Amino acid sequence: MPRFMDIHHGRKAITAEQLREAHQADLAIESDEGVHFEHLWADPDSGEVFCLSQAPSADAVRRVHDRAGHSADEIHPVPLSA
Template identity: 65%
Template sequence: MATFMDVHTGMKGITAEQLAAAHRADLEVEAQEGVHFKHAWADPESGTVYCLSEAPSADAVQRIHKLTGHPAAEVHPVPLSV
């Protein structure tokens, strides 16, 4: 499985509760595409949300996010980490 970081924009003012709800929604259906969402972060001021996942492809990540109503603006592979 590959690691991906995706970026959502336009979520200005997102609260911790809204972020948690969006993350839970992803977790509830992630298995449909073989994805595992590991963590999510948000900057309410800029409206940017970041999600870290393991998945077979960037397309699989995007399909889950679209299914739960919050498609990512970008999905980046993360081939190296420490």
């Protein structure tokens, strides 16, 4: 299944608890769109949050994040990794 990295901007001062809550909101509905969120990273200083997922499409990733209440600002395919 294709992998995607999405980015959320403007989350300055995000806490570990807020990150976990956002991730749980995604996990609760990810199967509705055939998405699996693998891992999240956040930088509270810059306000950037990064999510790695497996999904049938970028649109499926977008729909999950939209429904969970934290829309992605960017979604990029990850065709290669090492």
